[in-house]
Amino acid sequence: MDYKDLANLIFPDAKDISYYEEKYPERNLPEGAIVTRFAPSPTGFVHIGGLYQALVAREVAKKTGGVFFLRVEDTDQKREVENGVTGIVNSLKDFDMAPDEGMITDTEEIGNYGPYKQSLRKEIYQAYAKYLISQGKAYPCFCTPEEGEEIRKKQEAAKVRTGYYGVWAKCRNITVEEAYKKIENGESYIIRFKSPGREDRKIKHKDIIKGNVDFPENDQDIVIIKADGLPTYHFAHAVDDHLMRTTHVIRSDEWLSSVPLHLQLFHELGFKAPKYAHISPIMKNDNGNKRKLSKRKDPEAAVSYYKEEGIPVNAVKEYLLNIANSTFENWRRANPDKSMDEFDFQLNKMSVSGALFDMVKLLDIGKTVISKMTAEEVYENSLKWAEEYDKELLEMLQDKEYALRVFGIERGNKKPRKDISKWSEVKYNIEYMYDDKFYSKEQEYQYQVIADKEDIEKILNLYIEKYYNDNDDKQTWFDKIKELAGEMGYAKEVKEFKANPGMYKAHVGDVSTVLRIALTARANTPDMYEIMQVLGKDRIQKRFETAIKNLK
Ligand code: GLU
Numbered sequence: 001m002d003y004k005d006l007a008n009l010i011f012p013d014a015k016d017i018s019y020y021e022e023k024y025p026e027r028n029l030p031e032g033a034i035v036t037r038f039a040p041s042p043t044g045f046v047h048i049g050g051l052y053q054a055l056v057a058r059e060v061a062k063k064t065g066g067v068f069f070l071r072v073e074d075t076d077q078k079r080e081v082e083n084g085v086t087g088i089v090n091s092l093k094d095f096d097m098a099p100d101e102g103m104i105t106d107t108e109e110i111g112n113y114g115p116y117k118q119s120l121r122k123e124i125y126q127a128y129a130k131y132l133i134s135q136g137k138a139y140p141c142f143c144t145p146e147e148g149e150e151i152r153k154k155q156e157a158a159k160v161r162t163g164y165y166g167v168w169a170k171c172r173n174i175t176v177e178e179a180y181k182k183i184e185n186g187e188s189y190i191i192r193f194k195s196p197g198r199e200d201r202k203i204k205h206k207d208i209i210k211g212n213v214d215f216p217e218n219d220q221d222i223v224i225i226k227a228d229g230l231p232t233y234h235f236a237h238a239v240d241d242h243l244m245r246t247t248h249v250i251r252s253d254e255w256l257s258s259v260p261l262h263l264q265l266f267h268e269l270g271f272k273a274p275k276y277a278h279i280s281p282i283m284k285n286d287n288g289n290k291r292k293l294s295k296r297k298d299p300e301a302a303v304s305y306y307k308e309e310g311i312p313v314n315a316v317k318e319y320l321l322n323i324a325n326s327t328f329e330n331w332r333r334a335n336p337d338k339s340m341d342e343f344d345f346q347l348n349k350m351s352v353s354g355a356l357f358d359m360v361k362l363l364d365i366g367k368t369v370i371s372k373m374t375a376e377e378v379y380e381n382s383l384k385w386a387e388e389y390d391k392e393l394l395e396m397l398q399d400k401e402y403a404l405r406v407f408g409i410e411r412g413n414k415k416p417r418k419d420i421s422k423w424s425e426v427k428y429n430i431e432y433m434y435d436d437k438f439y440s441k442e443q444e445y446q447y448q449v450i451a452d453k454e455d456i457e458k459i460l461n462l463y464i465e466k467y468y469n470d471n472d473d474k475q476t477w478f479d480k481i482k483e484l485a486g487e488m489g490y491a492k493e494v495k496e497f498k499a500n501p502g503m504y505k506a507h508v509g510d511v512s513t514v515l516r517i518a519l520t521a522r523a524n525t526p527d528m529y530e531i532m533q534v535l536g537k538d539r540i541q542k543r544f545e546t547a548i549k550n551l552k
Contacts (some may be wrong), residue, residue: 041073129354
């Protein structure tokens, strides 16, 4: 009786691994093409750090004419939640990051290297486990959880490393005959890897991001197939990334310390190991303490947060690229109008320690991204967001033609308006252009330098009666405000006022402010000329009358 007999007893139906090696051949890709994957577990929460990894992995594949695929790692069925896969697939879609291969809905997939859901790959893992057993490189372990616990206690008492290794690995040396008998007797078991490693030897590993790292060899006989017949993460990683022909494993740096084990698994399975790039987590400054963005404490840790807030997809992606490669910022400054896809992303230039998440900066990028959009794009994005999150805004946007005129204010020129950082701010930023909204609440007019009620009333009346005309071009429009200022005894030029402050009550800018506040009840708005053009004389007049009434 030998290892082969034992392997056949345990996995009688498993295929020979040559079947899978042929079924999933090396990919036929151009030289230098990189194959990457995003491999989340469907636990119901897509972390911004996950999206960050996916963005980096996708970027690298795209740049080299390679493949980026999505694999669902659902072998820990206790942690799985309903709709977990849909959540992952939709998050990638929401960020225009749909994979080239892999899961595209909860149940459907594309690509020739599937199934891309680990729970559907049971027979593949078993074939490779069978192969290892037949080589004497894996074995059935009959230790119960209680025995495992006992071993651990003894190790702690003896002050040695815990785990299943060396002399502590009780089932490692069970003879084939003995194991055979136990299995025939119906004893339950799991499958462990028989590690050839020694803790007192070192391995050198060169990580693309972390650089050179030294580790002791792995000597733990880790579980490869669990009692439920599914593989552990480690084993599935080796089998899947080999058969899916991943060239670069880009993942969170919590896995860095598992590299010795993973390299060993690849070696014992006869696979060529992939290159590894371990990404540092996104950090948060919590009152001076740097800590990981936490699923429990930080709403911005969830990818869904960005969608709900309406932070533009491209702002989030640019921001992530910005923390991925610190050279991005300079590149963006030098190339304000290029698509971010043109940025020459470098995996090996990612920072070794975790970048701090900065919401202020993200929203600032949001402002720039939105400022570069056409009115039509702003409209479409706002509409899409409103459909899901804001019925009132949705209503406001029903008159598309008018909305386009509102969004068109100060847009498409050299210095476009930069007042909107996310779609959830649109309503506030356009509200005053809608009469029903404007008149539905008591407006507070906070006049500034010119606060004299009589003066304000005079300015408004004079302006609408004598100076305003819908057909004036911008220069004429402004010249008229200057004239009005002069007629009322204010300086027509700011310069004049500054030269002789004693001679005037205020200047033309202050007169403009009165008009602006009476018109919108706000001190800050985009270009007033354009606002007036959209409102037209009758609506302007009505707003002035309302403002005058409010003075009394
Ligand atoms: N399922 C693993 C995780 O979510 C994937 C790690 C990897 O990318 O290999 O942490």
